[in-house]
Amino acid sequence: MIEVTFILNGRLVKIQTEPNITLLDLLREELRITSVKRGCETGECGACTVLLDDKPVNSCLILAPMIDGRRILTVEGLTKDRELHPLQESFIEEFALQCGYCTPGMLLTSKALLDLNPSPTIEEIKEALSGNLCRCGAYQQIINAILRASEKLRRRLNYKP
């Protein structure tokens, strides 16, 4: 057993765990963060995407000790005081989800993209999303949602009271 200390959605977490456990298992099996979806567990589908120090990673490919002293964001951390993130609003408004299983991963990958690149082109969005599979085939709607969220965020930044 080792101790891992990290920040999960803005809160400090200290946990005793096995060193060979993946971040996916740590979040789901130990901490019951079930928004992090178990998909292929080989880094192909993106369902288990989380943000590690603001970068999207497949949590099935990260071992628990690797997150010691670092920051993890899951969709639970996107909502602040019950207020949805513009991306979450836009996914709803653009009907950018069907079965919803890829949605948490899609949202986090999108957030990482918009954090770095507030006004991405469609090509840049497609590139950013290419590690997150959606079998329902909602890619077009997801792209539309990211464009809408980007617009919302820009308006928010320009807002002067």
Add this chain to the structure above:
Amino acid sequence: MNFHVIGRKTIRKDALARVTGAEKYASDIYLPNMLHARVLKSPYPHAIVKKIDTRRAEEIGAIVITFKDVPGRLFCPRLVSTPDATYKDWKVLTDKPAYVGEPIAAVAAETEELAQKALELIEVEYQVLEAVFDPLESMKEGAPKIHEKILLNDRVINVENNIACKLELEEGDLEEAFNKSDIIIEREFRTNKGYHNQLEPKVAVVNPEPDGGITIWCTTQTIHNTRLLVSEIFNIPVSKINVKKLALGGGFGSSIQTNIVVPIAVALALKARRPVRLAYTKEEDMHEHSSFQMIFRFKVGVTRDGRLTGGYMENIMDIGAHQIQAYPLLGTCAGWWVSLYKLKAIKYIGVAVYTNKIPSCAYRGYGNPQVTWAVETIMDELAEMLGMDPIEFRLKNYVGEGDLFWGQGPTVKSVIRSCGVEEILRKGSELIGWKNRPKPGEQKGRYRRGIGIARGYHTSSAGSPIPSQVIDYSGAILKVNEDGTVDYITALIDQGGGTLDAHAKIIAEELGLPLKNVNIVSADSQTTIYDVCTHASRGVYAGGGAALNVARQVKKKILELASNVLNAYPHTLKIRPDEERGQAVIYVEGVPGKEITLGELATLARIKNWGTIAAVESFRPPACPPHFTGYFVEVVVDTETGIVKPLRVVIGADIGTVINPELAEGQLHGGFMMGWSRAILEDLRYSKDTGDIECKGFIIDYKMPTSKDIPEEITTFFVETYEPTGPFGAKGLGEGAQNPAIAAIANAIYNATGIRFYELPITPEKILEKIREKEKREPMKVVAEKLIDE
């Protein structure tokens, strides 16, 4: 028609839970004190378990079950057909595995890791048998026998030549029809073995209850059939089994049958007397289900003036090692064919053949995409031979309004009452620029563009006016709450398309309710009445029919009670949604003040002891009306790499009244992406050396489209018709949304290259090979190989 919610843009009721990560799927269920399970699977495609020693696994504290610990009676995991049409050849665990991945034994332990350790301690001695992977080989004399005896309902059947079941049909005089034909075309088509690749792998969590009952949380498209099957296998009274309804991380047909994780987890939980969770990995999931792989042989006649005469179809279906109701599929494949175009005479021979491969099941379209690919290729070829425009040729021959239709097989017949085929084809061809399409095979250059069309349909449900071999009905319960909302309780599962949103809109429309006042509440098999399954594009049509009828009953009760309160005749009362008050208001038209909100009425009903306003409806759809689609696809083929890309896609659909335009559009987008995948990418190829699929279950070697594979432009449109048997005129969509995709893509590739492909998937390798053959090109020099040699 003037609707207040139907056809309007409204947000999905489940969207909030899905964007916040709060939605619960079967894989998100963890129970206190539960054990974790793992399954031991055959590494051989065909073998006999001579000896199995579980002592060492049990020594480390694991609960172990083998074929000796589970009921031995054969069953069928899919319960959609009537018993007399259901073949049974499954066991929970077997001592004679017939494909790589067939479950032999299972263990449960305190952790998944410990369960895996225990699994590795089980010693098995196999006698390896010869295996067969090709259906034509499998039918030959002397081929390895995969099953000796199976059951048809309760009758023992001897399996001959590995033929699982067959169906022959004949109508009219085919010889005469061919004699009257000016052109007769004969073609053979081979389809691929596809994997659903729904993102959520199969999961079952089982809790044994103190009274001998069990509670199940699992990935399923049908909670009621799951409980019926568990009852059948384990001989537990059906009322003691409760299956919970949850969100499903994609289905596409892969959970119409009760997945094998369910009975395995049940057997372990019963033995352990503790809750058990069994979660398959992606690799295991890919070894659990796939599409049917088919070989079609067609012979179709046509007269010089472009009238189809008659046709012959042979369908050899490779079903893998077990039947998941292959028999009804033999019927639907014939149905998909004869309900596309009018034929005066037909002959059909369908044979389902066992091979030592992953069992096949329904995969979005239930054989329809494959049949439509073949038929729409032939239609394109015939039009060219006749010198007719392919669209005009189709319009001259299609099965439409007033025609008899039997998409769901020869026992499910009804008359088409709504049909927008002509408008779909006319409008779509205009939008894609059909008149300006290139002449096939005339382009030179590296990049060649082509436009292809195909049309198709799918049934909405499997209903019919008289009983058939398919069980199809839905159930709904509706109750009015004192706050003026209604609780809608249904067993019907939403696979992701937003089916239940459509139901909510149907109820809101009928009751004059603001949409937010319809609550879709949690449900399980104990608190709902029977719904067969979410398949056959039946959710909106059949489930929606139940929702409408239950709302009508509730409306009648509302009006009766309100007539007492308002002192007016019930039939003179009206209901309107009052968005300001957030309530439905029952009122007498033209008499001010004579009104009451639904919340007030429900409250009054309680205080006055009139009872709860509620109703139950079990609804059998009287037909399975086809929803029609037309695909218009422009592709570009790179003749140096063989890579095809979608440029522009236009999809038109007639789904009757459109209840949720944005969600319906999403189905069409998703339909194209999945069709693209099946046309170009997907195939579970078998390795003869290992007897296993070449990709071994890893999706890195089983590609599906990503965000980078979407077309540059996708346009969708709806041709609104009114289906008289549908709720507010609506029909289904989920499968028709995809069915013609493969055909349209293949026709576009032909238009670009002048080459027809008769085997799926149409991979870059196959395209390149044909182009080289046709144009006598030298293969490109492989530089890397040379470097290695040096």
